[in-house]
Structure formats: C-alpha cells, structure tokens
Amino acid sequence: MIKACIFDLDGVIVDTAKYHFIAWRQLANKLGFDFTKEYNEKLKGISRMDSLNLILSWGDVQKSDEEKVALATEKNEVYRSYILQMDKSEILPGVLPFLNDLRAQGIKMAIGSASKNAPTIIQQLDLAEYFPVIIDGSKVERSKPDPEVFLKAAAELQVQPSESIVFEDAEAGIEAAIAGGFYPVGVGDPSVLDQASVVIDGFVGLELEGLSARLLAATK
Numbered sequence: 010m011i012k013a014c015i016f017d018l019d020g021v022i023v024d025t026a027k028y029h030f031i032a033w034r035q036l037a038n039k040l041g042f043d044f045t046k047e048y049n050e051k052l053k054g055i056s057r058m059d060s061l062n063l064i065l066s067w068g069d070v071q072k073s074d075e076e077k078v079a080l081a082t083e084k085n086e087v088y089r090s091y092i093l094q095m096d097k098s099e100i101l102p103g104v105l106p107f108l109n110d111l112r113a114q115g116i117k118m119a120i121g122s123a124s125k126n127a128p129t130i131i132q133q134l135d136l137a138e139y140f141p142v143i144i145d146g147s148k149v150e151r152s153k154p155d156p157e158v159f160l161k162a163a164a165e166l167q168v169q170p171s172e173s174i175v176f177e178d179a180e181a182g183i184e185a186a187i188a189g190g191f192y193p194v195g196v197g198d199p200s201v202l203d204q205a206s207v208v209i210d211g212f213v214g215l216e217l218e219g220l221s222a223r224l225l226a227a228t229k
C-alpha cells in the first residue's frame with residue numbers, strides 16, 4: 010500500500026539541466042575550455058561541488074579549495090538569474106495532474122533533491138502547497154547515492170520507505186532509493202536507469218493505481 014511519493018526535482022518536475030549547463034559552461038569558458046551537452050549529462054543528480062570538481066578535471070584545471078568555493082558561488086549566481094525567471098509554465102507535462110490526483114487520494118508528497126536551490130524553484134513553480142516537506146542539498150550531509158535525502162523525507166512525512174515511491178531521473182538517485190528501501194521509479198531513459206523497478210518516460214496519463222501494480226509485479 011503506497012502512502013507517499015517522494016520526487017527528485019531537477020529532471021523530474023522541471024528541466025533545469027539546461028540552466029545548469031549554461032551557467033557551468035560560462036564558467037568553463039572563462040577558465041579557457043569548453044564541454045558538451047553529453048558531458049553535462051554526467052552532472053545530473055551530482056552536488057554542486059562534485060559537479061565543479063568533475064568539470065575542472067575535464068578542463069585539466071587545478072584550483073585551491075578557496076578558489077573552488079568562489080567559482081561555485083559565481084556559477085550559482087548565474088544559475089539563479091535563470092531560475093528566478095521560471096514560472097509554472099516550466100512544470101514538465103503531466104506533473105500537475107498527477108500531483109492533483111495524488112493529493113485527492115490523500116497520498117503524502119515530498120521533494121528529495123541534491124539542489125540547495127530546491128525551495129526557490131518550488132516557489133517559482135507555485136508548487137509549495139503540494140510539498141510540505143522539501144529535503145534539499147542543505148539539509149543532508151551525504152549526497153546521492155546515499156539514501157539520506159529520501160530517508161529524511163520519509164521520516165518527516167511519517168511513512169516507511171516500504172510504503173513510498175521515489176521518482177528519479179539520475180542513476181545516483183535510483184541507487185539511493187534502492188539503498189533506502191523505497192520503490193524506485195526511473196523517469197527518462199531505461200538504458201541509463203536500468204536499476205529502477207519501473208521506468209516511465211514522463212507523467213502524462215500516469216495513474217498511481219497502475220503504477221503501483223507495475224511496481225508490485227516488478228519487485229515480486
């Protein structure tokens with residue numbers, strides 16, 4: 010019996026990867042190198058500092074810890090200038106009807122995201138009323154694939170992981186959901202999210218009843 014749904018934010022509720030890409034690329038270009046969209050894929054679900062370290066390694070650039078903090082802050086300012094212009098038109102197709110359906114059924118909902126900007130984005134998208142619990146990158150010590158972010162969300166919602174679905178677009182997030190004992194639903198490419206019990210290509214037409222049945226069948 011499913012009592013809660015916990016959603017990753019970036020790539021599940023909204024496509025912010027394009028803004029992360031613009032901001033990181035601008036920083037890389039300033040440091041004298043470039044990287045492609047394919048490389049940007051590797052940054053999905055990865056924390057801000059881990060992303061910076063990866064990008065610097067691609068450009069073969071060394072920086073001190075102090076310089077890294079300044080670079081990450083600079084990138085975040087550019088990123089925030091984009092997300093502060095977002096509105097609910099950027100919510101991915103089918104998400105809102107699905108959330109309304111969950112709410113009507115009394116299913117509890119939370120956000121479990123690596124992003125420290127998650128509360129701002131939820132506000133911009135006008136979704137705060139759906140998510141009384143937002144566990145973001147500033148509330149956890151360990152990043153995905155550690156299950157901490159989802160376990161904290163479940164604890165705040167007062168549900169067990171075994172009663173909860175986690176929706177994730179990143180491999181590290183699916184691993185975190187499995188490690189925490191949640192039902193993992195991948196959102197996106199089945200070849201990347203092959204550890205998920207069920208993979209959906211999006212939320213259009215999705216119904217909890219059918220999804221629960223698929224999850225039960227897949228985990229028997």
Ligand code: BG6
Nearest residue numbers: 019052053054057123124125126
């Ligand atoms: C994740 C994104 O949700 O949040 C990553 O998929 C991002 O790409 C991470 O690096 C941290 O985001 P922020 O907003 O704290 O820099």
Ligand code: MG
Nearest residue numbers: 017019020178
């Ligand atoms: Mg994501």
